[in-house]
Amino acid sequence: MTRPDPFALGRESSWAGVRAVVGGLGVSGFAAADTLQHLGAEVVALDDGDDDALQEKATLLEILGVDVRLGPGSTATLPDGIDLLVTSPGWSPSTPILTEAMLRGTPVWGEVELAWRLRGEGAAPWLAVTGTNGKTTTVQMLEAILRSEGLNALAVGNVGTPVLEAxxxxxxxxxxxxxxxxxxxxxSSSISAQASVVLNVAPDHLDWHGGLEAYTSDKARIYDRTQLACIYNVQDPVTEHLVEEAEVIEGCRAIGFTVGIPAPGMIGLVDDAIADRAFIAGRISNAAELGSIHDLSQVDGELPAPHTVANALAAAALARTHGVSPRAVRDGLRSFRPDAHRIADVACVGGVRWVDDSKATNPHAATASIQGFERVVWVAGGLVKGAAFDELVLAVRDRLRAVVLIGADRAVIAEALARHAPDIPVVEVDTGDTDPMDRVVETAASLACEGDTVLLAPGAASMDQFRNYAARGDSFAAAVHRLRDGA
Known part of the structure; x- marks a missing residue:
């Protein structure tokens, strides 16, 4: 009997007879299992966890007719007769069940690849964003700009709402x-975005990808088959090289964004103005003003950090590719408010500013965060995911008053500081499995002087001590508030 071919199926097809496995029941996995069952496929959902949240999802899916298998060992072996495996984004390519699927010749897709293949006729175009840092901020800025134009737009994907759901x-x-x-x-192998951008590339998730070359190659996939504009970061030559190597739709343009003065074909800054020399007639000698960096001021009228400006320029370039007006760019940037735990002011205590950037989960993000402040007591550490910190220390050591280290891999950061900034005081806070933040805050307060910023920008993942980066930031903020209130 001939098995059905998932590559030949779309939104309007009958998926009856397709046997699909969904690996992992996170947000995207749940969406994939629900959708495939709705389309008529026979779905088996696997997850090694069995906590209350997963049990609740399992109950819902089982009511719909999905075969759900939870608990240790559930993902050890691929069931027989499978036509398609939709994998959790967190599963590395070396996961045994994925290796088994590829050896069998079973297609392995992510939820995003499935979503692209299920778009209906006249589907919404995609403006796609990746990069080591700044992705969420950029898509949220982009959503605000698109909505200011009156468009029914939504930020989706790694930002929270599954693409498939949208x-x-x-x-x-x-x-x-x-x-x-x-x-x-x-x-993903077939996505064809209307416009795409790689914001930056720096070492991250090297343990998952197996090295920087493989990580960069996966980032580069976003440019393949792009229709109108591949957007790159002038300050990050790697991104321009990725555009040069991409296989795009004929007529697609390369558009740069820069925090300097833009050349023709770029969006950048002229003094404080956001200037478009890419999407206007006469761009050889003229520019259109899209707003000002003052539209992005966040705290007490202070100008935004350079990486925030860069994110805004990338969002503007994507929106302009879609035909959005200069006014909408300006109004969208004015209305944008960043997520919690992204350079969020917590309090000012005794002339010391306390800032939560718990979302800075790799050295590149932490570097950009520290560079937004003049004098910093840096709170760092966690799970470094194979990253090194030498370049970070060399870049920011003149801004550091002191460093407070936490987490399982804090020694990696301590060693980089000892090599390149031996005169900077470093205090390691070891509380075992308990929440370290009260001691962290007390220690940082003793090291900070009036006018300093105590900055939580860990440069590392949080899961050694916290549920996620948000829980880490919440704990930091609560400890700061206890310090302020004298509790």
Whole structure:
């Protein structure tokens, strides 16, 4: 009997007879299992966890007819007769069940690849964003700009809402701002965005990808088959090289963004103005003003950090590719508010500013964060995921008053500081498995002077001591508030 071919199926096809496995029941996995069952496929959902949240998801899926298998060992072996495996973005390519599927010749897709293949006729175009840092901020800025134009737009993907959920929404969107991680891109092979951008490339997730070359190659996938504009960071030559190597749709343009003065074909800054020399007639000698960096001021009228400005320029370039007006760019940037735990002011205590950037989970992000402040007591550490910190220390050592280290891999950061900034005081806070933040805050307060900033920008993942980066930031903020209130 001939098995059905998932590559030949789309939104309007009958998926009856297709046997699909969904690996992992996170947000994207749940969406994939639900959608495939709705389309008529026979779905088996696997997850090694069995906590209350997973049990609740399992109950819902089982009511719909999905075969759900939870608990240790559930993902050890691929069931027989499978036509398609939709994998969790967190599963590395070396995961045994994925290796088994590839050896069998079973297609392995991510939820994003499935979403692209299930777009209906006249589907919303995708404006796609990846990069080591700044992805979420950029797609949220982009969403604000698109909405200011009156478009029904949504930020989706790695930002929170699964792309598949948006694609299958019965009320179609006009355009989607799609954040894509390197994990998601690894399992994607047919996406053709209207416009795409790689914001920056720095070492991250090297343990998952197996090295920087493989990580960069997965980031580069976002440019393949791009229709109108591949957007790159002038300050990061790697991104321009990725555009040069990409296989794009004929007529696609390369558009640069820069925090300097833009050349023709770029968006950048002229004094404080955001200047467009890419999407206007006469761009050889003229520019269109899209707003000002003052539209992005966040705290007490202070100008935004350079990486925030760069994110805004990338969002503007994506929006302009879609035909959005200069006014909408300005109004969208004015209305944008960043997520919690992204350079978020917590309090000012005794003339010391306390800032939560718990979302800075790798050295590149932490470097950019520290460079936004003049004098910093840096709170860092956690799980470094194979990253090195020598370049970070060399870049920011003149800004550091002191460093407070936490987490399982704090020694990696301590050793980089000892090599390149031996005169900077370093205090390691070891509380075992308990929350370290009260001691961290007390220690940082003793090291800070009036006018300093105590900055939580860990440069590392949080899961050694906290549920996630948000829990880490919440704990930091709560400890600061206890310090302020004298509790």
């Amino acid at each position: 694609v299958m929404n019965p009320d179609p969107f006009d355009v989607l701002a799609v954040e894509l991680s390197s994990y998601q891109l690894h399992w």
